[in-house]
Amino acid sequence: MEKEEKTAISPEKLSKILDIAQKRFARFGLAKTTMSDIADDLGVSKASLYYYFPDKECIFKKVMNREQGTFCGQMEKLLQSDKKIDAVLTTYIEHRIQYLKALLNLGQLTHEVFSATKPLYASLGKEFFEREKNLIAEILQKGIDRNELQKINVDEYAGFFVHVLRSLRLYTLSLKELWEQGNIDKEIKKEYMFFTKIFLKSIEKL
Amino acid sequence: MEKEEKTAISPEKLSKILDIAQKRFARFGLAKTTMSDIADDLGVSKASLYYYFPDKECIFKKVMNREQGTFCGQMEKLLQSDKKIDAVLTTYIEHRIQYLKALLNLGQLTHEVFSATKPLYASLGKEFFEREKNLIAEILQKGIDRNELQKINVDEYAGFFVHVLRSLRLYTLSLKELWEQGNIDKEIKKEYMFFTKIFLKSIEKL
Numbered sequence: 200m201e202k203e204e205k206t207a208i209s210p211e212k213l214s215k216i217l218d219i220a221q222k223r224f225a226r227f228g229l230a231k232t233t234m235s236d237i238a239d240d241l242g243v244s245k246a247s248l249y250y251y252f253p254d255k256e257c258i259f260k261k262v263m264n265r266e267q268g269t270f271c272g273q274m275e276k277l278l279q280s281d282k283k284i285d286a287v288l289t290t291y292i293e294h295r296i297q298y299l300k301a302l303l304n305l306g307q308l309t310h311e312v313f314s315a316t317k318p319l320y321a322s323l324g325k326e327f328f329e330r331e332k333n334l335i336a337e338i339l340q341k342g343i344d345r346n347e348l349q350k351i352n353v354d355e356y357a358g359f360f361v362h363v364l365r366s367l368r369l370y371t372l373s374l375k376e377l378w379e380q381g382n383i384d385k386e387i388k389k390e391y392m393f394f395t396k397i398f399l400k401s402i403e404k405l
Numbered sequence: 406m407e408k409e410e411k412t413a414i415s416p417e418k419l420s421k422i423l424d425i426a427q428k429r430f431a432r433f434g435l436a437k438t439t440m441s442d443i444a445d446d447l448g449v450s451k452a453s454l455y456y457y458f459p460d461k462e463c464i465f466k467k468v469m470n471r472e473q474g475t476f477c478g479q480m481e482k483l484l485q486s487d488k489k490i491d492a493v494l495t496t497y498i499e500h501r502i503q504y505l506k507a508l509l510n511l512g513q514l515t516h517e518v519f520s521a522t523k524p525l526y527a528s529l530g531k532e533f534f535e536r537e538k539n540l541i542a543e544i545l546q547k548g549i550d551r552n553e554l555q556k557i558n559v560d561e562y563a564g565f566f567v568h569v570l571r572s573l574r575l576y577t578l579s580l581k582e583l584w585e586q587g588n589i590d591k592e593i594k595k596e597y598m599f600f601t602k603i604f605l606k607s608i609e610k611l
Contacts, residue, residue, distance in 0.1 A: 370568075
């Protein structure tokens, strides 16, 4: 079973711990951060941090979930906008890349650390899949309602869209050379954009 | 440096060794096959097999390359046919899945063995990428010449097409549950077909 936070914690306290931990992760990465570091930054004892969290991975996951929440919040605002569907989906991809960059930077990832931390990222991804799929389905439905898109099965198309983004990401992240060149997020963005173009073309109302 | 066959070998001899080894790989898989097994099947001494090949992985790779050659041969025949481009690309995907199945069966793969043998498959894949991309580019060019497809940059689209197939494959092969259910090739086929449909829709001549 996966480790979870051990004791109920007030939202204010949690938010403060996550702020402090996030700063450290962003600067030193997950691998080089210890529970002691975070406790020191907070000015509390290690024991009191362990009172709430079993390990740093659990804190890291909470930081990531919060980032996910921010991303989804931005996206729901985007859905309220009057932009055309291709602009909405393009903006979506741009924010998605920002979120991915935050994830990668927080881990201060290299190809090696990524390979070792994959299970952690995978568990984050599982929870996120449904949320992302629903967002895309809403975007597509809006496009149909506005007569910009053909009548398609939005759930099927949204699921496939998210699945392809995820596959492209995994494949590109597995290429060691790209990490070394340091432009892995640019490469993924290029692929996302190309796929989004094809995807939209295939369902736009003629 | 990668291990390669050590000594020049006549085409007839090579073909016989690969036939025999392929039968054994197909029945027992790469992991459970030894150089001794292959030598026994051939009725030669282990030493004489080692004279030509440094290890079983090298023989496995040659078997795979031969399968690749067969696949590409079929595809070149397909290119000569008068079928419409969507039928050509669908047939391509069907053969591609057959080839994938052959690869998986020859390795008698499970998720664990796949994870361990990934570098071997990756090195096979690298050589194959260009070949596959060129085939797809030819198919697309034919579609343009016949006025079935829009004028696109065939190299760019072909490269992206092969890249997406590869990404989908890697992602789906990384999902442990699907291996356990034993229908991983069906799942990959479904994804390939969906992507091919979208891809073609996006570039068909209106």
